[in-house]
Amino acid sequence: MIIIKHIIDDGFNAELVSNAFFDGHLEIPIIEKPQEIIIPTALIPFTQMKRSDTKAEAVHFYEHDKRFSDVLTCTKELLPELSKFKAVISPDCSLYRDMPLCLQIANTYMNRAVGHYLQSQGIYVIPNIRWGDERSFTTIELPEKFAFLGAPKNSIVSIGTYGCIKSRENKNYFRKGLSAMLDELTPEVVLVYGGMPECIFGEFRDRTHFVNYPDWTSTKRRRAV
Numbered sequence: 001m002i003i004i005k006h007i008i009d010d011g012f013n014a015e016l017v018s019n020a021f022f023d024g025h026l027e028i029p030i031i032e033k034p035q036e037i038i039i040p041t042a043l044i045p046f047t048q049m050k051r052s053d054t055k056a057e058a059v060h061f062y063e064h065d066k067r068f069s070d071v072l073t074c075t076k077e078l079l080p081e082l083s084k085f086k087a088v089i090s091p092d093c094s095l096y097r098d099m100p101l102c103l104q105i106a107n108t109y110m111n112r113a114v115g116h117y118l119q120s121q122g123i124y125v126i127p128n129i130r131w132g133d134e135r136s137f138t139t140i141e142l143p144e145k146f147a148f149l150g151a152p153k154n155s156i157v158s159i160g161t162y163g164c165i166k167s168r169e170n171k172n173y174f175r176k177g178l179s180a181m182l183d184e185l186t187p188e189v190v191l192v193y194g195g196m197p198e199c200i201f202g203e204f205r206d207r208t209h210f211v212n213y214p215d216w217t218s219t220k221r222r223r224a225v
Contacts, residue, residue, distance in 0.1 A: 016075060016114060016117040017116060019120060023150045024146065025144060026146055028109055028146065028149035029116040030112065030150045031116050031119055031127045031150055032119060033153075034125075037155065037189055038087060038156075039189060040087055040191070040213075042057040043060045043213045044058070044059055044085075045059075045060060045061075045062065046059055046061050047063060048216065049081060049085070052085070058087035058126065059087070060089040060193060061090075061091040061128070062162055062193045062194070065093060068091060068092075071091055071114060072091065079121055079123075082118060083121065083122065083123055087124040087125070088115075088123050088125055090111050090126070090127050090128045091110065091111050091114050091128065092130055093107035093111050094107060095131060095147070101135055105146055107130075108147060108150075111127075111128060111150075115127055116150075126157065127152065127155075127157050129148065129151060129159050130160075131177035131181070136177070137181065137184075145180065145184055147177070147180075148180075148181060148184045151185055152185075153186055154185075156187060156188060156189040156191070157185060157190055158193065159190060159193070161193065162193055162195070162215040165194075165200065171199060171200055179204065182208060190208050190210050191213065192210055192211065193213050194214075
């Protein structure tokens, strides 16, 4: 008789949060406030890490989710490569407005879980803050604004606008979420990957120190000219 052994993958990946503290009723893993604020001189996409000569950049995940899925499932295996860089921004797992609430929460969890694990391994981690519709950044349906759980206050965070502010409706949602984030986390520094249109950022420029980085595609085009 042939016995087939089934290996069940632990999708929870409990090792990521084995020594974590958790925030809120939803128990989102906490990325601790760093001892000092370090502002990266440049950002590089996860899929382009091998193109870095100096490793002086901060690695970001402002790409399609499928392009960085490995960092969610094989985080430990990627640690040697990620640890070579100056900093890592926690994964930008999507929070689409039409996404079921449970998936928005799950993606926020994975963002912080990976960020916490990398931080516990000695990497300088900058929390990425992503929000969806009002359910993620207000208390309309939940007693807490889960988009901001697990992120430190009065510190450094990162946000991405690339591909997120093309329409008037998208701009409106982004501005509302940004306002809520500044109220909730009161960050000292906000890294911004992508454009910073005045219609979104104008009223907030005196609330924090924004540091803008062009998206990778635009950077490549400028280098080619």
